[in-house]
Amino acid sequence: MSNVAVITGAAQGIGRRTAQVLNEQGWSLLLLDLQSVGTSEYSSALALAGDISDEQFVESAAKQCVEKFGRVDALVNNAGITQDNLAMRMKDEEWDEVIAVNMTATFKLAKAVQRGMMKRRNGRIINIASVVGVMGNPGQCNYVASKAGMIGWSKAMGQEVASRGITVNCVAPGFIATSMTEVLTDDQKAKISATIPMQKMGSAQDIAAAVTYLASEEAGYVTGATIHVNGGMAMI
Ligand code: NAI
Numbered sequence: 001m002s003n004v005a006v007i008t009g010a011a012q013g014i015g016r017r018t019a020q021v022l023n024e025q026g027w028s029l030l031l032l033d034l035q036s037v038g039t040s041e042y043s044s045a046l047a048l049a050g051d052i053s054d055e056q057f058v059e060s061a062a063k064q065c066v067e068k069f070g071r072v073d074a075l076v077n078n079a080g081i082t083q084d085n086l087a088m089r090m091k092d093e094e095w096d097e098v099i100a101v102n103m104t105a106t107f108k109l110a111k112a113v114q115r116g117m118m119k120r121r122n123g124r125i126i127n128i129a130s131v132v133g134v135m136g137n138p139g140q141c142n143y144v145a146s147k148a149g150m151i152g153w154s155k156a157m158g159q160e161v162a163s164r165g166i167t168v169n170c171v172a173p174g175f176i177a178t179s180m181t182e183v184l185t186d187d188q189k190a191k192i193s194a195t196i197p198m199q200k201m202g203s204a205q206d207i208a209a210a211v212t213y214l215a216s217e218e219a220g221y222v223t224g225a226t227i228h229v230n231g232g233m234a235m236i
Contacts, residue, residue, distance in 0.1 A: 001070070002026050002044060003027045003028070003074065003215075004065065004070070005019075005022050005029055005072075005073065005074040005075070006029075006062070006065055006074070006076065006109070006113065007019050007029060007030070007031055007032070008032045008052050008076065008079035008109065009079025010029075010032060010033050010078070011031075011034075011035040011037045012179060013178030013180065014176065014178060015031075015033070015076070015078040017204035017205055017207070018208040019042065020042075021205075021211075022215065023042045023043060027073075027074075028044040029042055029044065029045040030065040030072075031047040032047075032048055032052060032079070033049060034050070044069075046064065046068050046069075048064065052101060052108075055108055058108050058112055059112055071120065072117065074124040074125075074126065075109055075110060076211055077105070077110070077125070077126070079101060080102045080146075080180075081098055083098050084139045084140050085139065086138070086139055090142060094142060098142040099145065099146050099149075102149075103145075103149045106127055107153060110125050110168075114161065114166070117166050118164045118166065122165045122166070123167070124169075124214060124215045125157070125166065125168040126169055126170070126171065126215060127153075127168075128170070128171055129170040129171065129172040130172055131172050131173065131230050131234050132144050132147060133146075133148040133149075134148070134226075135234050135236075147172075150170060151172070154170050155224045159224065167214070167220065168224065169214045169219075169222060170226040170227070171207055171210045171211055171227050172226050172227070172228045173202065173206075173230065174196065174202055174229065174230025174234070175196060175201050175202065175230070176201060176204060176206070176207060177202070177203055195233065196230070196231045196232060196233045202231055210227045210229050214227070
């Protein structure tokens with residue numbers, strides 16, 4: 001029987017590349033996204049369109065995954081949003097929505113799959129954080145809080161479930177070429193790239209490689225960790 005992963009935000013960018021790599025490694029996939037995701041490129045996948053900040057959607061998705069594939073071996077909390085503003089001008093909704101999608105949904109999804117993982121004494125929870133969750137970034141206090149929250153939550157959760165064979169880790173991307181960074185002008189991209197020792201943006205593949213390592217059997221003794229994949233932008 002193949003391993004089973006749930007991936008949020010799987011329609012594009014880092015989530016889609018992660019799904020492709022896990023598929024190449026023989027995993028079955030439950031793909032969650034606001035947008036509908038085509039499954040024809042995968043050998044064994046179910047896609048559900050919905051909002052991960054909706055608790056009912058999360059619970060129903062976890063149930064459907066078990067019905068279709070029998071269990072969940074790995075949860076990749078990848079879906080994330082930004083709603084940038086200076087703290088002074090930030091609207092409550094901008095704060096609430098970013099925290100709900102990036103942080104609260106992570107907790108709820110993990111809760112929905114945790115019991116099965118505990119029973120089987122095996123599981124991988126992998127959270128896509130961000131370098132700014134450690135470094136901070138002006139204009140992104142909501143996003144930064146959500147990513148820092150993810151890192152702290154992984155450490156507490158990692159301690160709670162370690163004895164049950166479940167690992168909880170983060171991958172913290174630096175500056176990665178996806179639609180999230182596509183909104184920047186060429187000039188902005190060049191300025192940011194100049195501050196990165198490797199002098200270029202990373203790719204979704206760079207992040208997918210770290211995620212698939214954490215999902216692997218070989219990473220069984222790694223928990224509560226954050227793997228920074230940022231071209232040397234922040235050596236932390
Ligand atoms: P993206 O914007 O290309 O893809 C995000 C996906 O998540 C989209 O398909 C979107 O529809 C989905 N999504 C958003 N809100 C959702 C919701 N409420 N329910 C279900 N699906 C939802 O983003 P990208 O660049 O692939 O980022 C993936 C993760 O990596 C995010 O958590 C992001 O914060 C993080 N990250 C990205 C960096 C970058 O430079 N691209 C840098 C650091 C972190």
